[in-house]
Amino acid sequence: MIQDRQHIRRGKDVWVPTVCAGCYNCCGVRVHRVNGKVVEVVGDPKASNSKGYICAKGICRALDLHHPSRVVKPLKRTNPEKGIGVDPKWAEISWEEALDTITEKLGKVREEDPRKLIISHFDISAYKPTIAFALAYGTVNFIWNRADYCGSASHPVWLITNGALNSEIDFEYCKYFILWGTQLGHVVNTIPLVSGHALAERRRQGAKLVVVDPFCSNAAAKADEWLPLKPGTDGALALAMLNIMVYELGIYDVDFLKHQTNGPYLVQPDGHYLRDEESGEPLVWDLSDGRAKPYDADDLKDPAIEGNYEVAGGSYRPAFHVLKDHLGQIDVDEMSRICTIPIERIRSITKEFCEAARIGSTIEIEGHKLPLRPAGIDFKRGAAAHKGGFNTCFAIHLINLLVGAIDVPGGQRGVNPQGPYWSAETGPDGLLVPSDVITKYNKPYPGRQAKIPEHLDLQELFPAALFTRGLYPWGIDNPEVFGIPYKPEVMLHSRSNLMLNSHNPHAMAETLKKLKFQVSMVMFIDETAEFADIILPDAHEFERWDIFPANDPYAFIAPGPGEWYWLMRQPVVEPPEGTRPFLEVYFELAERLGILDEMYQIGNDSWVIDEQYRFEKGKEYTIRDIAERQAKTILGPDFSWDRLQETSCMVSRKKTIEEAFPRMFFKSRVPIYLEYLLKHGKDVKAVTDELGLEWDFTPYSPVPVWIPCEAHADDEGYDLIVTNGKVPTHQFSVTTENLWIDEIAVRNPYTYSVMIHTSVAEKKGLETGDKVCVESRYGKVTGRLMVTELIHPECIGTCGTFGHWAKGMPISLNKGVSHNQLLPPPSLKRIDTLTGQIDTCIRAKIYKAGERDDA
Amino acid sequence: MPRYGMVIDLKKCIGCYSCVVACKAEHNTPNGLFQTTVLEKELGRFPNSIRVFMPVLCNHCEEATCVDVCPTEATYKRDDGVVMIDFDKCIGCGACIEHCPYHARDFVVDDRTVFPDGKTVFVKPVYQKIPKKVALKCDFCFYRVEKGLLPACVEVCPTAARIFGDVEDTKSEVHELMEKYSAWTMLPDEGTKPQVYYIG
Ligand code: SF4
């Protein structure tokens, strides 16, 4: 058996440094163990990502270990019928029996067609080994989780421009922050504690904060200006701002556009680049000698970004000019009407932002003279999770790009596109591509070849996407429609409550029922685990080793200047008798299936393992052994476990300026014109035509367009749009079963409430405390009403992912609502056909549902 | 002898509740009881409405009503300014709870941190165990302060919105902030002279 129990720190009363998993940020913490029991969690002052701070969720992690509803024995379903409210009639079984049954099933399915297996979880520290398991087994169906409801549309935008998976703003130099559909710096988003500290400090010193959100979120509460737009109209607002920048203000960074972007690339009337006949490279017009030449010609001095240029008898415009013409077509008054932000307000914010960017200013840091652009916009789910998500995100990001506020001091920046063992590259046509370490096979640019899908998430139909995980139900329900040559049968599931975090649970129930054999590795029997055939009791994060580092350094560690740091998760206590960390189970299953060796070999190439530490064939390595080899690779051969006595955070070295502010050091250019989408659109059309599928090609536009959501069309009787936001005390449904978190959530006026504006409540005769039903065409939820001035009058507001109904979740039972339950399963009209992003805007009505709740 | 007080920077506070939970964990307060919390308030009409986060705790008043009304001297003020409850002396009469203008006190009915099964109790080492049938409120983590540590809520606050120190020491950070930002206190007309100051 591959396990590491013997390495737990001894002692009666000890503090063990490890890594929190209250959210995906993996803060370094110190956990107090007394007489074998975890009793408290505090921040670790030595941890670079938390600096001694800790959030409410993190402190409360001490409680879940002791929760009496924890599953502590493997269970098997004895009632073959599955469904919401159907008692599975669990029977306790031994681990031996459970693993035998699972192995037999997995072995059989593997022989038939390994692709019938789906791996599902949302544990960022476990991606690498579970993907290796999937590959060794032979399935392509990893990893189903809810990430798609959030970042499918936004990640590609950062990947093609920053070469990074995530985004942030430079807290040190920025003086004008726009948070667009995100609460960065408010303990909700990435690097929450350090960014929370930094942003509050900047605000105190006079930096301006603007927040775009239909609800007055925690971030909007701190904003100097809250822009409460109508949900899903972010694209309209961004396009209006772009028009104002370029036409009314005439402010854009010409130098940046000329030398750092594809703005000068000459474009043909059909939208494609004009290419050099010989080399095939895009041509630009050099104003210094009045000639067309390849964008990377040695003698290129002054590429034109505006004008019409004659080349070989044709007349061509630079890409920036094409973009500018396109922006000229935008009717700003119409956009203002759509997003409901008064045009004068849009004008003043745009002007302030453009002026704050101080185009032309520079700063000297450590001997490097760099542009200083102290204004930046960060955008996340609020902007992205809509039908036109990609176009919207790109439009917003163009505001950063046109002032050159990207990856230079003061501006928006990608999260670590450059690192000690990875580096962004120059791709086709001189444009930026992210490192293979960040994404090897799914680079949105240059993208992949569209094909008939093999994956159940249909990713082949989205060649310019990063991932399309939210589409699994679409593929599982309709493999034949998409030409998928097999039907899924088995799912290994853990740490992702698909029933609550996707769409209408009755539809999801039908999807889960199609999987004939589901194994759920869980601490609590939640709504998804209720569909399992076998339940395996999982461990808490304080009961397990994880591979190293716990957090991907290019995703969740602080970007910008500072140091390179790495977090190591170690157990504080043994998992309770009868439970096992789910990763350990993956290794055991691999061993039983005879694919363990293969898994390690895949690990050799993808887990950051130096040549000298490679796994040998025929040997067994525990998770701790793997972590040790990774740590030696990253930190050097003198890494020893002693380092883990004091802190879970290990610093390797200071970041260089090239790593902290990489833009001016990159050889690549940033696209402001997405020519590559034309080809992908054509390819996807060929495939969807072949499959006889209707498809939407509007998003495949080289310049950003406004794409309304389904919810923007009137629908009689469904008069409001439901929106959903995060709160600092909860993370997905990870925290909902926590005793203390629940106590503070109950006391908060908004967290568990359904919110509408005073004027709407008056019209409908509703009052705070009423029990209300929110009903869309696809589902309904009931909750307690909170009448407020903090929400757009065309909205119904909800927070978090609540509304549990599983008996195994007694604390969270019937608390709050899950907005996702109002959504239908994925369909053409409710996804971004470029990125697979799910549109979360939904029309609904609200009415009284029985007795008041005066709690 | 220092005179302890706290400055709360409302401009900085982001309403994350870390302080609320840190305090809960530090004292392991029984179910549903908190020694500090964050009040939320809405002001103005949409779209000019604003949302305010207001951390509150015992004000450790100079002229503390609770001290005056306590029949057993269980509630008293220390020389360093901390208003204390001696659980041994407290008879749970509730006079202080009724008279505190800030509603900073609660009555402990059940002294356990218990899970919904009604049996599983979360226990942890604390400076003093909170008994049943007493009044409960913030103690400025005096035992931490005596050891040179900060109160739990101050230490944890990611935005440094809570600042603790000697309000009479003109060189202290709290004093400087009070001067610089013209600090104010809650319900000054009550004449209680709170030692929790607000800025921002
Ligand atoms: S921010 Fe996330 S990782 Fe950090 S302490 Fe809070 S829950 Fe834990």
Ligand code: SF4
């Ligand atoms: S921890 Fe700090 S920022 Fe968070 S609610 Fe408390 S005082 Fe406010």
